[in-house]
Amino acid sequence: MKTIKALPLAASLLSLGLVAQGATAQDVTLNLGYAAAEGSTYGVLADKFEELAEEYSGGSIDVKVRCCGQLMGEDEAFKAMQLGTVDMFVITGNNISPHFPLMDAFVLPYIFEDKDHAYTVLEGEVGQDFAAQLYEATNVHLLTYGFVGDRDFYNGRNPITSIEDMQGLKVRVPKNQVMIDTFTEFGAAPIPLPWADTPTALQTGTVEGGDNGTSFIKSQKFYEFMPYFTVLEHFTYFSPLFASDRAMKKLNDEQRDAVMRAAREAGVYQKEEMTKQVDQTRDFLTGEGGMETAEFERGPFIEAGQRVQDAYAADKSDAFKALVEDIRAAAE
Numbered sequence: 001m002k003t004i005k006a007l008p009l010a011a012s013l014l015s016l017g018l019v020a021q022g023a024t025a026q027d028v029t030l031n032l033g034y035a036a037a038e039g040s041t042y043g044v045l046a047d048k049f050e051e052l053a054e055e056y057s058g059g060s061i062d063v064k065v066r067c068c069g070q071l072m073g074e075d076e077a078f079k080a081m082q083l084g085t086v087d088m089f090v091i092t093g094n095n096i097s098p099h100f101p102l103m104d105a106f107v108l109p110y111i112f113e114d115k116d117h118a119y120t121v122l123e124g125e126v127g128q129d130f131a132a133q134l135y136e137a138t139n140v141h142l143l144t145y146g147f148v149g150d151r152d153f154y155n156g157r158n159p160i161t162s163i164e165d166m167q168g169l170k171v172r173v174p175k176n177q178v179m180i181d182t183f184t185e186f187g188a189a190p191i192p193l194p195w196a197d198t199p200t201a202l203q204t205g206t207v208e209g210g211d212n213g214t215s216f217i218k219s220q221k222f223y224e225f226m227p228y229f230t231v232l233e234h235f236t237y238f239s240p241l242f243a244s245d246r247a248m249k250k251l252n253d254e255q256r257d258a259v260m261r262a263a264r265e266a267g268v269y270q271k272e273e274m275t276k277q278v279d280q281t282r283d284f285l286t287g288e289g290g291m292e293t294a295e296f297e298r299g300p301f302i303e304a305g306q307r308v309q310d311a312y313a314a315d316k317s318d319a320f321k322a323l324v325e326d327i328r329a330a331a332e
Contacts, residue, residue, distance in 0.1 A: 028250045029062045030243075030259075032088040033071035035195055040219040042090045042239060043067060045146050045270040049241060052262035057255050063088075073196050075175065081140045084246030092239045094176040100134050101316075105323040107178045108312060109305030112236045117331045118148040119271075122238065126326045133319075141243045143260065144267030147274040150233040152282070154217060154226040155209025156202070159292060163187060163300040172198050172210035178312065182234065185304040202226065213237055214281045215274065223289035230293060231282065234301060241267070 032050065034042035043065075050063035071077070071086060074095045080086035082099070096103040105111070112118040121127060122145040131142040158165055166188045173179045173190040183190040191207050201207045203225055211232065217223065241263055251259060285291045313324045 026252070027060055027062065028255060029064060030087045030247055030250075031064045031066060031071065032090075032241075033066045033069075033077060033086060034090040035069040035072075035074045035077075036067070036216060037219045038067045041147060041149065041213060041215045041270065041274050044273050045144075045239070045241060045266055046090055048269045049262050049266040052265055053259055056258035056262050061251075061255055061258065069196060073194060075194055078138075078140065078242070081242055081244035081247075082138055084244050086244060087247035088241065088243045090239050090241050092174075092237055094174050094179060094235075094237065096134075096240075097176050097178070100138055102130070102133065102320060102323060104176070104178045104312065104316075105320055105327060106238070107176060107235065108309045108324070109178075109182045109234045110302050111309060111324075111327055112148075113331045115148055115275075118236055118238075121327050121330045122148065124330070126323070126330060130323070139245045141245065141248055143241045143243055143263035145238045145240050146267040146270045148236055148238045148271070149213045149215075149274065149278065150231075151211040151235040151237055152214050152217060153209065153211045153230040153232040153234070154222055154291070155228050155230075156205075156226050157208045157228070159228050159294040160230040160232070161294050161296045163297065163304065165296075170206075170208040172201060172207040178308065179235065181311075182305065182308050185308050186234075186301065211235065213239075214278050214285075217285060218281050218289070223285050223291050227290070227292055229282075229285050229291035230296060232296075232301065234305060 032046050034046055036042040046065045046067070050065050053061050053063050071089070072080060074091050077086055077089040077091055078096055078099045081089060093103055094107045097107060112121070127145060134140065134142055153160065155169060157169055160166065163186060166186045169188045171183050171188045171190050172193050173183055174195070175192045180190045180192060193201055193207065198210060199220060202210065202222065209226070211234070212220070243259070248256065286293045309324070313321055
């Protein structure tokens with residue numbers, strides 16, 4: 001509960017025993033940002049959280065959703081939450097790595113065998129321990145992991161039928177070293193670019209291809225100028241809902257419970273909703289969207305991904321190695 005500015009009144013109330021920390025719900029506004037387009041997987045999570053947080057708090061929490069980078073981009077958002085200048089943000093996991101390098105364990109290519117493996121890790125003890133470590137190191141709360149998807153690949157140069165077709169291809173990647181190293185191992189020429197610069201770079205030919213979650217390729221309308229589509233499934237992604245410590249400390253106990261419950265249930269909703277949409281979206285992209293796809297040899301890509309996994313596991317901290325071991329063990 002916030003300190004009451006009128007000191008004489010506060011003193012008299014305290015003397016009567018009428019003020020207790022967290023006993024009275026005060027109206028709180030939470031600004032929740034994301035950098036993607038409306039209708040994207042980010043929007044599914046953010047909009048459902050807004051609905052549930054307001055319902056479960058009895059209207060004492062007002063969530064203001066700001067899409068499309070209105071607040072800022074993903075690269076700046078995590079730092080802003082550490083500073084307390086942004087309340088909440090949905091951020092793709094790979095963009096957390098510069099602030100919390102342990103996240104790179106989840107970014108490693110082909111680290112999850114399938115979706116069941118991924119959800120077992122994130123929704124179980126491994127995911128809970130990771131969120132606790134992230135908070136301890138950064139003071140940022142990870143409220144839900146939500147939907148786990150795959151990054152599909154697209155390009156404007158040639159169909160991908162083998163790993164050799166990647167040779168020298170200028171591929172946009174986020175500013176994430178694992179992703180840079182993975183595309184280098186694939187034989188491509190990765191070019192790190194912020195998300196905000198990506199659509200223009202693709203249209204002007206500064207880069208020839210890239211990868212995103214399936215829904216993003218549709219919501220950003222990349223099919224209008226990227227003719228080739230590949231279900232490479234090389235990177236698994238998730239885009240957690242984060243909150244600053246400052247925002248969470250605005251809340252009393254009941255409001256905090258409402259936020260945590262809303263985040264959990266919004267994550268489940270996003271998972272169910274987006275899982276249904278993936279196949280439909282891929283069908284759209286290669287049908288009405290006009291993108292060409294082809295069968296390809298997956299084995300050499302997986303082998304290249306495992307080389308990246310092994311190189312990182314050998315070169316990182318004990319905590320990183322332990323996390324990779326825990327992720328692999330969960331598949332057994």
